[in-house]
Amino acid sequence: MKEFHWKDAVPLIESLIVKAGEGNVPVEVGSVPTELQCIGIGTDAAVFVHSASSRYAFKVYAEGLEKKRINEERAYQKLSGSSYYPIFYGSGERFIVISFESGIHLYDCLITGTYISPEVIEQVDKAVEEARLAGLNPRDIHLKNIILQGRTIKLIDVSEYVKPGNDERWEHLKEGYRLYYPLIASKKVSPKFLDFVKEQYEKQKLAGFSAKRFGRLLLPFVKKKEPES
Ligand SMILES: Nc1ncnc2c1ncn2[C@@H]1O[C@H](COP(=O)(O)OP(=O)(O)O)[C@@H](O)[C@H]1O
Ligand SMILES: [Mg+2]
Numbered sequence: 001m002k003e004f005h006w007k008d009a010v011p012l013i014e015s016l017i018v019k020a021g022e023g024n025v026p027v028e029v030g031s032v033p034t035e036l037q038c039i040g041i042g043t044d045a046a047v048f049v050h051s052a053s054s055r056y057a058f059k060v061y062a063e064g065l066e067k068k069r070i071n072e073e074r075a076y077q078k079l080s081g082s083s084y085y086p087i088f089y090g091s092g093e094r095f096i097v098i099s100f101e102s103g104i105h106l107y108d109c110l111i112t113g114t115y116i117s118p119e120v121i122e123q124v125d126k127a128v129e130e131a132r133l134a135g136l137n138p139r140d141i142h143l144k145n146i147i148l149q150g151r152t153i154k155l156i157d158v159s160e161y162v163k164p165g166n167d168e169r170w171e172h173l174k175e176g177y178r179l180y181y182p183l184i185a186s187k188k189v190s191p192k193f194l195d196f197v198k199e200q201y202e203k204q205k206l207a208g209f210s211a212k213r214f215g216r217l218l219l220p221f222v223k224k225k226e227p228e229s
Pocket of ligand 2: 042043144145157
């Protein structure tokens, strides 16, 4: 039998309807053919895997976001020498094809109580450094864009790396990890609480963010860690 090539999936990928909502909300996806599985939803795109091969992930951008596709493709081309990013295989007008990366992102690590070690943080720092060396400006690094794969990590969602400026998300996350992760390490955090944290972060970011002040606001909601028995 002929081996599956990502180009075989193009007609199905092009039949997908993906729409962006108002503001920073997840995209909406129309009906999905049985051969495809939606494995992730972001605010710009939805990501699919074809049943014939788990090697490829198809990131399909919402209508009108072709610029994001162009930016992301440019960034992936520059990142081809780094093992911290997916492999870029090709693209069409509304989608890119990259390697499917197994594992769970750090947001799901918090929800499932999967331990996030200091080595994870160090590796993200290395990935950021490699992107800088490749002439990019790493941005938009948040919990859902970091995939934990056993002892290593992959960074995804690089469309903003070609833009100037620093959104400081990664610096804030690191500071939060250093100050407060010991209180919740390996414990399950409720999605409701994480939504609350995100909402508060978006508010405080506008007025000059301080991880310490932010933590003081959230601490009353975090129960003290039970002593080890
Ligand atoms: N290469 C990949 N392998 C596995 N899962 C992926 C991959 N790319 C994206 N995802 C999943 O899809 C979600 C949305 O993709 P992302 O590139 O972050 O879209 P957006 O630019 O809209 O934020 C991610 O949070 C992740 O769960
Ligand atoms: Mg994303």
